Amino acid sequence: MRFLLLFLISGFFTFSSEPVLAAFNCDGLQKATSGQILEKGPYRLVYRTDPETLTVGKFFGLTIGICTTDGSPLPDSLKVDATMPMHSHGMNYRSTVQNIAPGQFTAKGLMMHMAGSWMLQFDVRQGSTSTRIATKLTLK
Amino acid sequence: MHHFVKGMFASLGIIFAAASSLASNQNTFSEDERAAILSHGPWPPKLTPDPSNRVSGNQTAIAFGRELFRSRFLSASRRHSCITCHNPNRAYADGLALSSGVSKVDRNTISLANLRLNRWFGWDGGSDNLWAQSIRPILDPRELNGSATMVAKRLRNDIPFSRGYKAIFNALPTNHTDEDILVNLGKALAAYQETIVTPRTPFDQFREALANNDNQKANLYPLAAQRGLKIFVGKGKCGLCHQGANFTNGEFDDAGVRYFKPSGGIDKGRFGGIQKLEKSPYTLLGRYNDNPSKVPGVATRHVARSHQNWGQFRVPSLRNVSQTGPYMHDGSLTTLRDVVMHYSSLNEERLHLDGRGLLRSLNLSHQEINDLIAFLETL
Numbered sequence: 041m042r043f044l045l046l047f048l049i050s051g052f053f054t055f056s057s058e059p060v061l062a063a064f065n066c067d068g069l070q071k072a073t074s075g076q077i078l079e080k081g082p083y084r085l086v087y088r089t090d091p092e093t094l095t096v097g098k099f100f101g102l103t104i105g106i107c108t109t110d111g112s113p114l115p116d117s118l119k120v121d122a123t124m125p126m127h128s129h130g131m132n133y134r135s136t137v138q139n140i141a142p143g144q145f146t147a148k149g150l151m152m153h154m155a156g157s158w159m160l161q162f163d164v165r166q167g168s169t170s171t172r173i174a175t176k177l178t179l180k
Numbered sequence: 181m182h183h184f185v186k187g188m189f190a191s192l193g194i195i196f197a198a199a200s201s202l203a204s205n206q207n208t209f210s211e212d213e214r215a216a217i218l219s220h221g222p223w224p225p226k227l228t229p230d231p232s233n234r235v236s237g238n239q240t241a242i243a244f245g246r247e248l249f250r251s252r253f254l255s256a257s258r259r260h261s262c263i264t265c266h267n268p269n270r271a272y273a274d275g276l277a278l279s280s281g282v283s284k285v286d287r288n289t290i291s292l293a294n295l296r297l298n299r300w301f302g303w304d305g306g307s308d309n310l311w312a313q314s315i316r317p318i319l320d321p322r323e324l325n326g327s328a329t330m331v332a333k334r335l336r337n338d339i340p341f342s343r344g345y346k347a348i349f350n351a352l353p354t355n356h357t358d359e360d361i362l363v364n365l366g367k368a369l370a371a372y373q374e375t376i377v378t379p380r381t382p383f384d385q386f387r388e389a390l391a392n393n394d395n396q397k398a399n400l401y402p403l404a405a406q407r408g409l410k411i412f413v414g415k416g417k418c419g420l421c422h423q424g425a426n427f428t429n430g431e432f433d434d435a436g437v438r439y440f441k442p443s444g445g446i447d448k449g450r451f452g453g454i455q456k457l458e459k460s461p462y463t464l465l466g467r468y469n470d471n472p473s474k475v476p477g478v479a480t481r482h483v484a485r486s487h488q489n490w491g492q493f494r495v496p497s498l499r500n501v502s503q504t505g506p507y508m509h510d511g512s513l514t515t516l517r518d519v520v521m522h523y524s525s526l527n528e529e530r531l532h533l534d535g536r537g538l539l540r541s542l543n544l545s546h547q548e549i550n551d552l553i554a555f556l557e558t559l
Contacts, residue, residue, distance in 0.1 A: 097429050099478050127538045132431055134484035149482030153431040154420050180215070 075105075080173045082108040083115070083164055096155050096179050099133075102147040106164060119163040120147040122177075124156060155179050207406040209390075216413035218391055221425050223384045224377055227296045232309050233367045234470040235348055236374060244344045245372030248365060253334060253341065254318050256325040257282065262317070262369070265289045271503035272376060277511030278442065281323035286441040288511035291504040294497060296374045299430040299479055303493045303509040304453025308480045309469075312462035314369035315362055331365060332358035363468045378499045382558040383409075401558070407548075408555025416523070416542055416552065427498035427559065434491045436526050436539060437508045447509070451489035458485075502557045520544070520552050 075088040083106055090101045106115055118137050123130040135147045152158050162173045209217065229237035248254065249262040265279050266272040272292035279285040287303050295301070301313035317323040318331060335341055335353045346352050349364050356364070382401055386409075389397035412418045423429045432450040439447045448455070457480065462468055464477035493509040507513040513522055524544040544552065 096423060097431075099482075129488060129538070132484065133479065133482040135482065149478060151479070151482075153429045155423065156420070 075103075076175065078162070078173050078175050079109075081171050082110045082112045083171060083173060084109055085162055085164070085173050087162075094152065094177065094179060097151065097153055099149060099151045102135075102145075102150065104145040104147065104162070106143045106145070113166055114143040115164045115166045117165045118145045118147075119161075119165070120150065121161045121163070122150060122152060122158050123161065124152075124154060124158050126157060127154070152177075152179055207403070207410055209410065213410060213413050214390065216419055217387055217409065219419070219424060220427060221384055221387045221391075223380055223387075223425050225294075225297065225425055227374070227377070230296065230310065230370065230374065230476075231471040232464055232469045232476050233311050233370055235364075235367050235371050238348065238371060240344075241348045241368045241371040242375055243372075244348055245368035245370070247341075247344065248369055249372055253338070254324050254326055254331060254365070255281075256327075256330060260324055265317075265323075266292050271500050273504050275505070277506045277514070279323070281317070281320070282325045283322045284443070285320075285322050286443055286447060287509050288506060290496065291500065292373055293376050293378045294426050294499055295370075295376065297426045297430070297497075300432075300453070300494060302453065304448070304450055304456070305432060305494055306453040306456035307460070307462070308457060308464050308477070309462075310370035310373060311363065311366035311468075312460060314373065315366040315462060318362070318366075328358040328362040332356075332361040335361055335365070363462065366462070381499075383555075386558075402554060404551050404554035405558045406555075408551035408553065411544070411548055411552050412555055416544075418523075420538070421495045422498050427501075428495045430495065432489065432492035432494055433538065435493065435508065436522070436528075437493070437510060437512060439491045442510065449490060449509070450492035450494075451485060451487075454483055454485040454489060457483065498556065498559050501559055516553050516556055517549065520549050520556075524549060 075086040078085045078087075085104060085106045087102050087104045090103065091098075094100055102120060104118065104120075106118070108114060117139065120135045120137055121130060131151060132153060133149050133151050135149045137145055137147045139145055156179065158177045158179060159174050160177050164171045164173060235241035249266075252258045252261045255261060260281050264281060265274045266289065267274055273289045274280075277288060279287060279289040290303065295310055298310070299308070301307040301310060302316070307313035307316060318326045319328075332353060335345060342353055345361075345364070345368075348368060349356070353361050382405070386398055386401035386406075389395075389401070412422075421429055421431075421433055432453075439449060441447050457463060460466070464471075464480050465474060469477065496504075502516060505513075505515055507516070507519045508522075513519045523539070524542045526539055526541040528539070528541065542548075
């Protein structure tokens, strides 16, 4: 079963087309080493960028998987944004996020227009609760 | 023999002196500085036709667009042309603080060069493609003061232009609507303007020499310009906005320049640009984009209008910058020295919050100011 999940997750992150897969759980997610894994509260989030290497001034997309480690419900929705804290500004673009399957999302239309340190932010919403999961990215 | 040995030593002496002189003619750059310098090239870039414009790269369209660009045909009064503001002898600008067509405009004329590299056009990015940006001054009452109806009527009645049009668009203008004609003329104008590319410069030669570890060629680049370049990629952090081979990130920032219009009122800058974009029928998301997949419209689809856009203007390319003054969106800085002084002694109180996060007074010395100017003059 674990092998099957791993296989499905690998397929999820190949970006060959709109990724669609069966139910997603944290066992499988933990094994998916090809993406960046972030954790906060009950959530474990894995994401991959498309293209894999980010370039200043070039648009990119994300494929995101989210599971919960304590059995709580999967998120209803997700917002993705990026900011440059040192310069007090964000992106000049608003990404569009699509919920493609339970716990699985794609984000399009992200672009970092300046070299330096960025915070990539995922606002995970479940019911009335929003949890921000963030990670630092450095673009040269 | 004695003379021969003496002569040989003399020659060696000259060689050593030359080598020593060469060595002293080059600044040393750290690995980070070197990487930053190399990121500003190569030049010229490889350009591909604009997929949103079916006549981009078409030689007949380029020649036709060039004729239109120089002709007064597009001006309601027949007194103005594109050249009125975009004079080829002035780096496709006009040397004036503020543009002037039928009447004065509140913004400085942007030099037309390397436009195929742009994502946005105009100081406020009110157009997301060059053909739309070419239509804009035709319709602006302060510039050419025309209309789709006027342009179409003139074209239909002008036999040479009418034939030129048919050769490109496979139909006489009598078979096209007024608006289709306007857009097609915009596309021919765009095809021509895409061919205006600035030549290689002393900076490009230096960059190439650096990439090839060719010290002899690198040493030909003036020492003052090298020192200025070091400031540009180092303490000046100029490359944050003026990045890449075209020395611009193509985006928008608050540079601490006044945003009150000379004629009164506030210039909304990028905020107004996005508003224009949202209303325009000529964007990459509209029916006039010739690329059926509309793929180039990703920026337009995702652009976000927010409070931070107030007071922001497009970061201009620095290619050919010594030829394109006066500077800034309102032409308020006359010379390159004024521009460098502006960033050196910036009034941080005047910046928006976003600008304050990015910009700091550089507090450059007199020598550093001269060096930065020497560098800019080599672009």
